[in-house]
Amino acid sequence: MERYQKPVITFVRNVIDDSHVCEDIAQEVFLTAYKLLSSFDPDRSEFSTWLFTIARNKSLNALKKKRPLSMPRLPERTSSVNPSDVLSQKESFDELDRALRELPATQKTAFILAELEKLSHAEIAQIEGVRIGTVKSRISRAKSKLQSALKNLDGEIL
Amino acid sequence: MKRRQVYDAWKQQRQQADCQPGFAEAVMNRIREHEREKHRTFCGVYELMEMISACPLAQAALIIAGVLAGLVRVAFVIGMFLRT
Numbered sequence: 001m002e003r004y005q006k007p008v009i010t011f012v013r014n015v016i017d018d019s020h021v022c023e024d025i026a027q028e029v030f031l032t033a034y035k036l037l038s039s040f041d042p043d044r045s046e047f048s049t050w051l052f053t054i055a056r057n058k059s060l061n062a063l064k065k066k067r068p069l070s071m072p073r074l075p076e077r078t079s080s081v082n083p084s085d086v087l088s089q090k091e092s093f094d095e096l097d098r099a100l101r102e103l104p105a106t107q108k109t110a111f112i113l114a115e116l117e118k119l120s121h122a123e124i125a126q127i128e129g130v131r132i133g134t135v136k137s138r139i140s141r142a143k144s145k146l147q148s149a150l151k152n153l154d155g156e157i158l
Numbered sequence: 159m160k161r162r163q164v165y166d167a168w169k170q171q172r173q174q175a176d177c178q179p180g181f182a183e184a185v186m187n188r189i190r191e192h193e194r195e196k197h198r199t200f201c202g203v204y205e206l207m208e209m210i211s212a213c214p215l216a217q218a219a220l221i222i223a224g225v226l227a228g229l230v231r232v233a234f235v236i237g238m239f240l241r242t
Contacts, residue, residue, distance in 0.1 A: 002182060013175060030185045
């Protein structure tokens with residue numbers, strides 16, 4: 001479990017954006033995995049893909065039941081740059097957080113799995129139950145929305 | 159700052175999960191509770207079966223209940239055919 005607890009908690013926290021419930025949901029993911037372990041088929045998917053499928057479904061259910069009330073407590077970054085840069089970075093982070101929160105659920109999970117969990121498009125397609133092309137398009141749309149949240153900065157993220 | 163730098167720094171921050179130290183233990187406790195609950199349910203069913211097999215009156219009651227349920231089901235199907 002220790003191998004998977006960090007990626008699962010990170011995923012759930014990023015999807016549901018509520019620090020109070022994310023740990024409960026992550027616990028439920030592991031409990032459900034334990035209950036359904038006999039239905040896991042190693043020939044059909046990797047264990048991590050199967051676990052992320054459970055995590056995705058649990059997170060989306062929690063998201064439907066309860067709209068986010070609070071932001072997750074993320075660790076503060078220490079930086080050696082000057083205070084105005086730190087302030088502008090914080091504003092940019094807030095904008096990105098808001099843009100991520102406002103993404104449609106399917107784009108959000110695809111984006112988080114690809115960019116934060118570093119899963120391949122094939123794995124994400126299996127988790128989301130869609131084709132690879134759909135995954136690519138969802139990630140691309142999510143990125144372009146996040147990019148527009150940083151409209152006052154130069155450069156591209158895509 | 160460039161957009162890419164900010165984006166990468168934000169992603170890096172988002173990738174950091176601060177796991178509570180007791181997380182694995184909490185999951186194990188829930189699994190143990192689930193196992194206990196499963197065992198209790200199984201024991202309840204097992205005890206009921208033992209009680210029925212030990213008591214002739216309970217066996218007769220079970221058979222009568224089964225026959226009645228079957229008759230109700232047959233009557234229901236006949237009623238459905240008659241209506242159509």
